[in-house]
Amino acid sequence: MQQQPSPQALTGVRVLDLSRVLAGPWCTQTLADLGADVIKIERPGSGDDTRAWGPPYLKDADGQDTSEAAYFLGANRNKRSLAVDLSRAEGQAIVRRLAGQVDVLVENFKVGDLARYGLDAQTLLAEHPGLVICSITGFGQTGPYAERAGYDYAVQGMGGLMSVTGERDDLPGGGPQKVGVAVADLFTGMYATVAILAALRHRDATGQGQVIDMALFDTQLAMLANLGSNYLCSGKAPGRMGNAHQNIVPYQVFEASDGHLILAVGNDRQFAKFCEIAGQPGWAADPRFATNAERVRHRAALVPMLEDVIRQRPRNEWLAALEAAKVPCGSINSIGEALADPQAQARGAVVPMAHPLTPDLRLIASPMKLSATPVAYRHAPPLLGQHSDELLREAGCSEEEITVWRQRGVIA
Structure with a gap:
């Protein structure tokens, strides 16, 4: 039938x-x-x-x-x-x-x-x-x-x-x-x-x-979502941030030794895990970086430090370690690569x-x-x-x- x-x-x-x-x-x-x-x-x-x-x-x-x-x-x-x-x-x-x-x-x-x-x-x-x-x-x-x-x-x-x-x-x-x-x-x-x-x-x-x-x-x-709300709460219009996030750090594109990757840390626990993988556990205890609010305030100090350590290893090595530790991350695919991805x-x-x-x-x-x-x-x-x-x-x-x-x- x-x-x-x-x-x-x-x-x-x-x-x-x-x-x-x-x-x-x-x-x-x-x-x-x-x-x-x-x-x-x-x-x-x-x-x-x-x-x-x-x-x-x-x-x-x-x-x-x-x-x-x-x-x-x-x-x-x-x-x-x-x-x-x-x-x-x-x-x-x-x-x-x-x-x-x-x-x-x-x-x-x-x-x-x-x-x-x-x-x-x-x-x-x-x-x-x-x-x-x-x-x-x-x-x-x-x-x-x-x-x-x-x-x-x-x-x-x-x-x-x-x-x-x-x-x-x-x-x-x-x-x-x-x-x-x-x-x-x-x-x-x-x-x-x-x-x-x-x-x-x-x-x-x-x-x-x-x-x-x-x-x-x-x-x-x-x-405009959160950015519109940011303006209404602060009276300050957000500006362009490139691949960075207005309200979260680190949440942007970084260059590894052989390509680019996305690091999207969403909370303090994930940041501590990243620091362990990066061989820099002290960053998570630094008062400037211990919370997201402080990381946003001290973005200019933290991001160059992250850039220096991330470019020391290949992209896939970072992605494998970060995914294993459940730290949000991702590759940057072309449309063809995205549609060919096993998940797709x-x-x-x-x-x-x-x-x-x-x-x-x-x-x-x-x-x-x-x-x-x-x-x-x-x-x-x-x-x-x-x-x-x-x-x-x-x-x-x-x-x-x-x-x-x-x-x-x-x-x-």
Whole structure:
């Protein structure tokens, strides 16, 4: 007997995805991974902007580049694509029909833009009071910057993240630095997911839908976490610390005799263990270094001493000794090394999926490990308009309507 697939937590939830690029698609991919049926609305001919954000591109079975950018593939699995022209009245009618058949609508249009198509939140909620609408913008629906376009890079700067990222200003290479991935987008996508799940719970209990107003800028401010709290408590804005930690010492990168390693001492007991391994047990008893608070105050004295002793031994020797003593540490891997790491392999960090253009697509797996309702990889990231006919039939459209719309360029 064939084993039935495990149920998924969001099976039965339908999502209309009018978003593009990263924050919105990251949110809807997460919902899709959890079992939601996500309908991705795209512009005929071009689709989501990230379809063209390459190279690199997916390679076909012959090793040749396709038109599918790796960027797009990383944020759009488990979705179905409907290519429809929202500038056309027929296209607007199609999306309004779909809005009445879903639980959630996610969009990242500029403030006010969807009103032109009769798809603004006020109109849709009047017609469908149980709908959950999540709007993702750079600066939110209110405030003096509401009408500005919002991009992750600019928000990292405006929201304070680049003021605490990068090497210290007094060292070579010092100055503002963005994070290597679009963290404001990604965090906004994740916060949006949480908000949508909360709104669905409320809708299921009361029948009432609502509007979720998500902004990259708001999220970036929230992401400041302990550093934002540091400022509010002290009145002093934290500066850039390179690879060091604002509140913990030693907690940074050090150079061994043959490479770099991370030492992440989190408490005084771990520091004492490190000192034993380093052959310097007296450091742990020194009043300047005995507690984390004193180590932070005397960072300038302690760190050069640590640098001198750590560079005397090879990296792997340090890592083995520190791991055996349960002192937090780590290597600094390339992305390839990280994905090839035995732990990544054991956790299934890379998943294969059959794509229409190649049987050998590999994607980074979802990190969510649910025992009863596991993530499932049902659909490869779709080709543009791959599911247009299928989705329109499911929405109750006739074959004649579909044919006419395609002839007129309303759908693709």
